[in-house]
Amino acid sequence: MDSANSRPFTVLVEGNIGSGKTTFLEHFRQFEDITLLTEPVEEWRNLKGWNLLDLMYRDPSKWAMTFQAYVSLTMLEMHRRPTRTPVKLMERSIFSAKYCFVEQMKRLGTLHPAQFAVLDEWFTFINTEIPVEADLIVYLKTTPSIVYDRIKKRARSEEQCVPLTYIEELHKLHEDWLINRSHADCPAPVLVLDADLDLSQITEEYKKSEHQILRKAVNVVMQ
Numbered sequence: 001m002d003s004a005n006s007r008p009f010t011v012l013v014e015g016n017i018g019s020g021k022t023t024f025l026e027h028f029r030q031f032e033d034i035t036l037l038t039e040p041v042e043e044w045r046n047l048k049g050w051n052l053l054d055l056m057y058r059d060p061s062k063w064a065m066t067f068q069a070y071v072s073l074t075m076l077e078m079h080r081r082p083t084r085t086p087v088k089l090m091e092r093s094i095f096s097a098k099y100c101f102v103e104q105m106k107r108l109g110t111l112h113p114a115q116f117a118v119l120d121e122w123f124t125f126i127n128t129e130i131p132v133e134a135d136l137i138v139y140l141k142t143t144p145s146i147v148y149d150r151i152k153k154r155a156r157s158e159e160q161c162v163p164l165t166y167i168e169e170l171h172k173l174h175e176d177w178l179i180n181r182s183h184a185d186c187p188a189p190v191l192v193l194d195a196d197l198d199l200s201q202i203t204e205e206y207k208k209s210e211h212q213i214l215r216k217a218v219n220v221v222m223q
């Protein structure tokens, strides 16, 4: 692919906490035509020694702004990262930052309206000034109670205080964005996968998306 003037077919992998996004991306590590960009959680857990993820969950009102400002920066860096392969799979995006997590914290009041206004100005600037393309969104659709149990089993220490209601609200925001299509500035088609399936059955579900993603890779390479 001539990477000088064409860009990779970009797939955003979206879903609630514990919906299996990392597992989904790992399934595609077998293909050399695809670049995988996983969510930089380790950067959020250690920015110059500060665990912003932990600070945010322990005291959301104090740290939500700091955390979401840094998450958005890392997402923007991932959107802009040059990719030599015909296909790029990204875990989450500046769109889920805006429509799911920042929106959730605004509604919960852990982001003050003035803080939300600042983040929203950044999102508007990014949307108008910096081309963030998405060609397909893979939505790992889950049931809140199922991912809540997975979060408990996964036992990521910072998340153990997350209540089921938080997961339920995040689910509604994902559904609003990706099923009801309530936001116009992310027009990419959405492929919905049933991510409630457990690991033994989920590979079949992933194979459904392989065709859509790899076919695009072949098309891009053949151009």
Ligand SMILES: Cc1cc2cn([C@H]3C[C@H](O)[C@@H](CO)O3)c(=O)nc2[nH]1
Pocket: 017, 039, 041, 053, 071, 075, 092, 093, 094, 096, 097, 098, 101, 102, 159
């Ligand atoms: C774009 C974006 C991703 C993201 C993840 N998170 C949290 C949810 C999980 O507990 C952890 C890893 O996804 O980070 C968040 O609070 N805000 C976010 N915004």
